[in-house]
């Protein structure tokens with residue numbers, strides 16, 4: 001037992017000899033959750049994850065003997081945890097609407113029994129190592145939860161229970177390590193949140209995460225196992241983009257970490273997620289989702305822990321061979337927690353009050369993304385998507401600019417696009433993706449070989465249009481040639497017919513890769529046909545007046561994902577209409593000769 005010496009907001013100092021940095025402690029009479037973050041001689045510096053009012057010097061501090069860690073096992077999915085893995089529904093049960101402090105609750109339901117099926121390939125006497133699958137339980141109707149030997153354990157398997165129903169704490173296997181120590185294994189184990197879970201080797205990412213959002217999948221793809229950031233000024237649609245990813249992406253497991261965004265937004269997430277259906281299975285989305293949400297009564301520093309809790313839970317499912325997507329909202333609030341702690345520790349502020357280690361902490365966090373071969377041999381991935389909320393929408397501020405250096409995909413939200421009600425307001429000039437070459441191989445193999453070329457052509461059109469719009473703003477549209485005006489229309493077809501996509505439109509909210517490509521191809525085809533006619537002397541006004549242009553822009557909502565063939569038929573109509581127009585002009589030309 002240690003003794004509290006000083007309380008400084010969420011940081012407290014205690015006399016606590018021999019307790020290592022990183023260890024979890026209980027602080028004060030009410031037993032607040034804390035973590036030792038530094039030591040000076042006999043004294044430990046402790047970060048407390050609950051409000052420390054009413055805690056006084058002289059009270060006890062109890063070391064728990066293990067680092068700040070999470071409990072990993074079946075029953076995680078469908079849960080909503082607070083930033084230190086306490087289930088919110090049970091917190092509310094225990095304390096009512098006003099969450100009291102110092103509640104000790106385990107992350108997982110200890111009473112519930114799970115139907116365990118042992119791995120038939122294992123026999124007693126065999127040597128098992130970390131990651132080997134002991135068996136499995138059906139966690140949800142769609143996710144089989146694989147029970148693995150904890151990463152750092154290896155030894156002789158002395159016993160493995162038969163098929164049956166077991167609660168979490170019951171011993172299901174016994175292992176004797178080389179030093180003759182016996183280890184009882186249960187359906188769950190603990191893992192420290194700040195330590196990445198080991199794997200056998202990193203693998204190249206090969207497939208894009210399909211989010212069903214065209215601006216993301218077709219224009220700025222993100223591979224499964226990669227890292228992305230979504231920076232966005234206030235109100236530019238960050239939340240909707242993240243919801244769309246959580247809802248539609250083709251990951252096996254989705255983890256949403258709400259660290260410190262405004263309370264009402266979190267309530268929105270907590271209310272809306274449980275009502276959503278998983279489009280891939282038709283079942284509740286919560287069956288493959290897990291939420292980690294800092295409650296508003298937790299101090300800012302707790303945000304720091306919640307991100308690590310989320311990523312550790314993600315790595316655990318990765319080790320079972322699943323593709324996991326983690327959406328962190330927002331890393332700016334997390335960085336604010338770092339700043340607050342650094343300030344209280346009296347560390348030298350470097351950029352805008354952030355400590356010098358901001359960039360390295362951010363990098364270390366994103367480093368936990370990846371596609372790996374797990375210790376047990378299965379391949380799984382963690383894809384990290386961090387929202388960033390730059391104050392005033394200024395992307396040069398430290399968190400956004402460091403994050404930009406770290407991530408491979410950057411989905412920059414633009415206030416101007418949002419103001420113009422162009423949604424998703426992802427800017428095509430400021431966003432980037434390093435994953436295009438690999439994604440192109442996937443698109444070529446699964447959808448169409450021309451994907452990369454068509455994507456590049458659409459981007460060129462958008463860039464040309466951007467420059468032409470500047471001219472129009474300066475000297476008016478009359479200054480443009482017919483071809484230039486047609487370029488503007490080509491870009492408008494891409495913007496309105498492909499990029500704009502309403503999350504609220506039931507037909508268009510999710511777009512399959514097939515339909516994404518069909519739409520892109522349709523718009524480019526229209527543009528090419530028009531260009532041909534312009535070259536044959538058809539005036540641009542004739543083309544701009546064609547009703548088929550407006551129809552093409554509506555195709556995204558007129559044809560659902562099952563009607564891609566019909567969409568291609570519509571493309572044929574366009575060809576015919578343009579051919580007819582071309583013929584008419586040829587005829588008219590002949591007559592006038």
Ligand SMILES: Nc1ncnc2c1ncn2[C@@H]1O[C@H](COP(=O)(O)OP(=O)(O)OP(=O)(O)O)[C@@H](O)[C@H]1O
Pocket residue numbers: 232233234235236237238239240241423424425501502503504
């Ligand atoms: N893809 C979309 N489809 C349709 N509407 C959208 C889309 N994205 C954003 N919107 C509109 O923009 C509004 C603001 O979006 P959202 O709440 O996601 O903004 P935000 O950037 O998260 O805000 P904040 O910065 O306050 O967190 C939504 O209520 C919705 O009307």
